[in-house]
Amino acid sequence: MTSQQKVVLITGASSGIGQATAELLAAKGFRVFGTSRNPIAHKHSFTWLPLDVRSDDSVDAAVQSLLGQTGQLDIPVNNAGYVQFGAVEESSIADAQAQFDTNLFGVIRMIKAVMPIMRQQGSGQIINVSSIVGHIAPPYGGLYSASKFALEGLSESLSAEVRQFGVSVSLVEPSYVNTPFVAQWPTTAIDDYTPGRQSAQQSLVTNAKKGMDPGAVARVILRAATSKPRLRYPVGVDGTIALMLQRVLPETVFEAFKRRLFSCGKTAA
Numbered sequence: 001m002t003s004q005q006k007v008v009l010i011t012g013a014s015s016g017i018g019q020a021t022a023e024l025l026a027a028k029g030f031r032v033f034g035t036s037r038n039p040i041a042h043k044h045s046f047t048w049l050p051l052d053v054r055s056d057d058s059v060d061a062a063v064q065s066l067l068g069q070t071g072q073l074d075i076p077v078n079n080a081g082y083v084q085f086g087a088v089e090e091s092s093i094a095d096a097q098a099q100f101d102t103n104l105f106g107v108i109r110m111i112k113a114v115m116p117i118m119r120q121q122g123s124g125q126i127i128n129v130s131s132i133v134g135h136i137a138p139p140y141g142g143l144y145s146a147s148k149f150a151l152e153g154l155s156e157s158l159s160a161e162v163r164q165f166g167v168s169v170s171l172v173e174p175s176y177v178n179t180p181f182v183a184q185w186p187t188t189a190i191d192d193y194t195p196g197r198q199s200a201q202q203s204l205v206t207n208a209k210k211g212m213d214p215g216a217v218a219r220v221i222l223r224a225a226t227s228k229p230r231l232r233y234p235v236g237v238d239g240t241i242a243l244m245l246q247r248v249l250p251e252t253v254f255e256a257f258k259r260r261l262f263s264c265g266k267t268a269a
């Protein structure tokens with residue numbers, strides 16, 4: 001099958017990484033469907049589908065609509081997500097549930113909707129947009145990191161399970177990317193954490209602004225979609241170096257390095 005014939009479904013294509021990926025893949029000849037919870041307002045070079053990853057019905061309707069138009073689905077890209085910000089103690093259970101509902105359960109809903117199609121085809125490639133924080137957890141990003149750590153584990157298991165059906169799974173793991181990503185504030189903020197949270201938030205905003213262009217992540221997703229798929233694709237030099245150090249340094253040394261990295265505000269998102 002040529003790239004021109006492949007059908008791609010990208011969740012969260014209204015901005016940032018999803019939008020850049022949808023536009024790049026459409027320009028490269030893929031048949032691209034991009035999703036948003038409010039797609040009417042957006043005009044781009046790909047087909048829009050309304051989709052809220054927090055709703056089983058919405059996910060099923062979007063996938064069935066795509067299937068009705070194409071009869072096939074080759075590459076679902078699970079990209080929709082946001083950052084729940086704040087110390088673990090000051091995050092409510094509702095904050096945690098909402099974070100997982102989008103960043104992890106949303107991906108599971110998508111997998112359950114697309115796998116029957118890909119099992120029947122005997123082919124497909126699931127691309128999950130994770131993060132460097134799926135390996136290295138920053139302070140005040142515990143819920144977000146937990147959702148990405150979980151996505152990493154889920155994807156590893158899934159990869160081993162669906163290989164027998166000719167389906168591959170890839171994780172794309174960017175460090176800071178300059179996007180208008182949403183960072184939700186904790187609903188039960190505790191004053192004792194305010195200085196640390198504010199400094200971490202400032203660091204997040206500053207580093208994201210200095211981060212890579214979303215097109216850089218889109219190009220890695222294009223590479224994953226056009227070459228023999230690997231399980232993991234770290235994106236960004238700083239994150240890749242941090243990952244390497246995590247593997248080679250003793251834990252206490254790495255944790256000290258990490259504290260320094262985060263407090264001096266130069267690290268991965």
Ligand SMILES: NC(=O)c1ccc[n+]([C@@H]2O[C@H](COP(=O)([O-])OP(=O)(O)OC[C@H]3O[C@@H](n4cnc5c(N)ncnc54)[C@H](OP(=O)(O)O)[C@@H]3O)[C@@H](O)[C@H]2O)c1
Nearest residue numbers: 012014015016017036037052053080081131177179181269
């Ligand atoms: N920016 C970074 O530094 C960075 C680094 C590593 C990983 N990432 C990951 O990259 C992915 C994209 O983030 P981004 O930075 O490009 O953020 P973004 O610009 O805010 O884009 C997020 C997208 O997710 C969609 N979305 C959010 N909630 C949704 C829901 N419930 N159902 C369907 N779509 C939903 C939004 O679409 P609508 O609002 O239109 O529905 C939007 O298109 C996320 O998974 C994020 O964790 C980002």
